[in-house]
Amino acid sequence: MRWSAISDVFERIAQWSDKHSPQTLFARALIIIVVPMLLLQALSAWWFYSQRGDNVTNRLAILLVRDLRLLISLRSDFPDDEHRNWILRRSAQDLLLFVSFRKGIVRPFKEPEYFDIVAREVQGALNADLKRPFFLDNNIGGGQLLIEIQLSDGDVMEVLVPHVRLTFGSSFAYVVAQLGLALVLFGLAIWFMRRELVPIEHLGVAADALGKGRDVPDFAFSGGTREVRNAATAFHTMRIRLRRSIQQRTEMLAGVSHDLRTPLTRMKLSLALLPDSPETKELADDVADMQRMIEGYLAFARGEGDEEPVMTDLSEILEDVAAGVRRDNAGLDLGWKGDMAVELRPIAMKRCLTNIVSNALRYANHVKVEAVRGRTSIEVTVDDNGPGIPPERYEDVFRPFYRLDESRNADTGGVGLGLSIARDVARSHGGDVTLAASPFGGLRVIVRIPL
Numbered sequence: 001m002r003w004s005a006i007s008d009v010f011e012r013i014a015q016w017s018d019k020h021s022p023q024t025l026f027a028r029a030l031i032i033i034v035v036p037m038l039l040l041q042a043l044s045a046w047w048f049y050s051q052r053g054d055n056v057t058n059r060l061a062i063l064l065v066r067d068l069r070l071l072i073s074l075r076s077d078f079p080d081d082e083h084r085n086w087i088l089r090r091s092a093q094d095l096l097l098f099v100s101f102r103k104g105i106v107r108p109f110k111e112p113e114y115f116d117i118v119a120r121e122v123q124g125a126l127n128a129d130l131k132r133p134f135f136l137d138n139n140i141g142g143g144q145l146l147i148e149i150q151l152s153d154g155d156v157m158e159v160l161v162p163h164v165r166l167t168f169g170s171s172f173a174y175v176v177a178q179l180g181l182a183l184v185l186f187g188l189a190i191w192f193m194r195r196e197l198v199p200i201e202h203l204g205v206a207a208d209a210l211g212k213g214r215d216v217p218d219f220a221f222s223g224g225t226r227e228v229r230n231a232a233t234a235f236h237t238m239r240i241r242l243r244r245s246i247q248q249r250t251e252m253l254a255g256v257s258h259d260l261r262t263p264l265t266r267m268k269l270s271l272a273l274l275p276d277s278p279e280t281k282e283l284a285d286d287v288a289d290m291q292r293m294i295e296g297y298l299a300f301a302r303g304e305g306d307e308e309p310v311m312t313d314l315s316e317i318l319e320d321v322a323a324g325v326r327r328d329n330a331g332l333d334l335g336w337k338g339d340m341a342v343e344l345r346p347i348a349m350k351r352c353l354t355n356i357v358s359n360a361l362r363y364a365n366h367v368k369v370e371a372v373r374g375r376t377s378i379e380v381t382v383d384d385n386g387p388g389i390p391p392e393r394y395e396d397v398f399r400p401f402y403r404l405d406e407s408r409n410a411d412t413g414g415v416g417l418g419l420s421i422a423r424d425v426a427r428s429h430g431g432d433v434t435l436a437a438s439p440f441g442g443l444r445v446i447v448r449i450p451l
């Protein structure tokens, strides 16, 4: 129970960061490395300063107070002027403490509002170890601390303590060193990360190309991690198998269709020799139907064959299609927006669009074809004002040989392969053909071709 709650929280965090963090693997991997690194740096710096830093300052303050005690004892043991001067000289030289004496009493010590950590430690040490009235001022400038101590003979000992005696090193240098080191490591991380990610990028490009039925660039996958190499090898195998199966399918289709043509022709000849009767007429119609279907298959198989994708101006294909199907009595509007250059197999794509537009012209008298370039794809929309297709039939009409109008008469068309072929072509380009209701009352067919 508890574990599932925890993993739930993590899952939520992951989802949140999925939405709000950069989308490239490179940037994310960097964040995954850099954020913990920075946190670690900050934490260790904080720990160093707050724990060890305090400790060291505390020790230095205690040492200072011991020195002061030594000076006080020396002064009370050797009160004469000669010794006093000697003490002052030596303490300045050897202890870095600048001592002077005056008559009087020390100023009352008042806790200042702002106290730095050094002064606080010194104050603590003086309190604990000296047992004499003292005055402390950390605000005199010059990188010094002023301590006044009441001596027993009515003298006051004034000591100027340079900060060097009380602090360790410069924190600035520490920070600069840390930052410099972090930058160097960061640079190295970027470099190595790039190297690791190049094969993944190549794999992505290749998979994208394969999905769009384009030429798959050969990429070297000698470098990279084992996982990436495995994925690349798997992809490679998949690509070969896919290509082989497509080829096999097309070849088989072409072979079967071709071989069926010969007996069909023979049947037609035999039928022609038979005397006319309603039965032979029916048989002849069926044979003609079969022949049309087989021609359709063959045309499809041939078109798909070995055509390679090339950079093509889709508007030219659209013009071609329109010129091919336009009839005098029907209106066909053609328009496009944006750059129509896209990599595709022109003959196949022309077949796809011709099938769709000729369908529309067959069922309607007004047809509008419009191509729009989007961010990731070009969409060709074919609208007509014909009878349309009921939405529950949208998927059926893509099935081979499926026709809404069951009578295969010559007026209303062919064998029912047009839309299947159109969709097949679009999908082999990584796109699709979908149906919707047209604002003109008829059918809207949308062909999406990825860029």
Ligand SMILES: Nc1ncnc2c1ncn2[C@@H]1O[C@H](COP(=O)(O)OP(=O)(O)OP(=O)(O)O)[C@@H](O)[C@H]1O
Residues within 6 Å of the ligand: 296, 355, 359, 360, 361, 363, 384, 386, 387, 388, 389, 397, 398, 402, 403, 404, 405, 412, 413, 414, 415, 416, 417, 418, 419, 420, 442, 443
């Ligand atoms: N624009 C359209 N308006 C109304 N119905 C349509 C339209 N386009 C297609 N259909 C219906 O979908 C069915 C399947 O179309 P498809 O293009 O696959 O075959 P087809 O046109 O009958 O024959 P083929 O295109 O192979 O000569 C058609 O028989 C028709 O009933």
Ligand SMILES: [Mg+2]
Residues within 6 Å of the ligand: 355, 358, 359, 413, 414, 417, 418, 419
């Ligand atoms: Mg058709």
